[in-house]
Amino acid sequence: MLELYHGEPAANSLKSLLCLKEKGLDFVSHRLNLAEFEQHDPEYVTINPNGQVPTLVHDGNVITESTLINEYLEDVFPKPRLRPEDPVARAHMRYWTKFVDEYFCPALSVLGWQAIIKGMVEHLSEQEFEAKIARIPLKEQQDKWRIAAKQAFPKEQLDDCTRRVEVSVARIEAALSRSPWVAGPDYTLADISCFAMMAGMPVFQPKIMNGENAPRCMDWHARMLARPAVKATLAIP
Numbered sequence: 373m374l375e376l377y378h379g380e381p382a383a384n385s386l387k388s389l390l391c392l393k394e395k396g397l398d399f400v401s402h403r404l405n406l407a408e409f410e411q412h413d414p415e416y417v418t419i420n421p422n423g424q425v426p427t428l429v430h431d432g433n434v435i436t437e438s439t440l441i442n443e444y445l446e447d448v449f450p451k452p453r454l455r456p457e458d459p460v461a462r463a464h465m466r467y468w469t470k471f472v473d474e475y476f477c478p479a480l481s482v483l484g485w486q487a488i489i490k491g492m493v494e495h496l497s498e499q500e501f502e503a504k505i506a507r508i509p510l511k512e513q514q515d516k517w518r519i520a521a522k523q524a525f526p527k528e529q530l531d532d533c534t535r536r537v538e539v540s541v542a543r544i545e546a547a548l549s550r551s552p553w554v555a556g557p558d559y560t561l562a563d564i565s566c567f568a569m570m571a572g573m574p575v576f577q578p579k580i581m582n583g584e585n586a587p588r589c590m591d592w593h594a595r596m597l598a599r600p601a602v603k604a605t606l607a608i609p
């Protein structure tokens with residue numbers, strides 16, 4: 373049995389939900405409400421020690437980290453193929469999933485947190501907020517929650533994150549000038565990783581991702597949206 377603990381179909385949760393849907397796999401969905409801090413419930417932290425989503429449980433085996441979840445799904449359920457067989461093409465695909473995890477996603481995440489976290493926690497008293505923070509297992513995440521909720525990220529950090537997101541889109545735009553999909557001629561986990569970050573960008577970051585400065589990304593985005601698995605995933609409430 374496959375079970376996925378996830379948040380709304382966005383970012384890292386979207387990444388693994390999309391892979392499951394592309395492969396047509398049935399799974400038990402455990403939807404965690406991130407706005408209610410359910411990802412920090414002690415019981416959930418026993419399976420994901422970072423207190424983050426997503427987490428896959430397959431026949432009792434726990435797999436964390438969205439990119440590793442997708443690689444695991446590819447190993448165990450290789451059809452339809454979402455990872456090239458050729459070692460060079462596979463390394464190119466992995467370049468993009470690593471790029472998303474290490475460069476693109478952390479920068480985009482700071483911009484997203486700056487925009488939404490304050491509004492998400494303003495109904496909590498100081499005491500209630502601190503009680504929520506105390507359950508977060510990683511100090512780095514506690515700090516990120518506190519800064520986003522109670523202060524603001526420094527302007528230099530926000531500017532730098534915006535620059536990194538611009539660089540990410542420009543790189544993906546360049547890749548799409550060389551091939552129809554991000555990592556080459558075929559649709560792969562690289563497209564899924566990039567799209568997990570970029571699905572909402574034309575709406576939430578229209579200055580960075582638009583038809584003028586990223587026409588190939590916009591065309592690819594439309595082709596992604598036309599895929600039945602993408603439609604089904606984004607329709608998850």
Ligand SMILES: N[C@@H](CCC(=O)N[C@@H](CS)C(=O)NCC(=O)O)C(=O)O
Binds near residue numbers: 411437
């Ligand atoms: N590297 C992890 C990152 C997971 C992550 O950042 N998840 C976010 C949602 S996209 C989360 O759980 N945020 C809530 C929190 O940190 O409290 C992965 O790819 O699975």
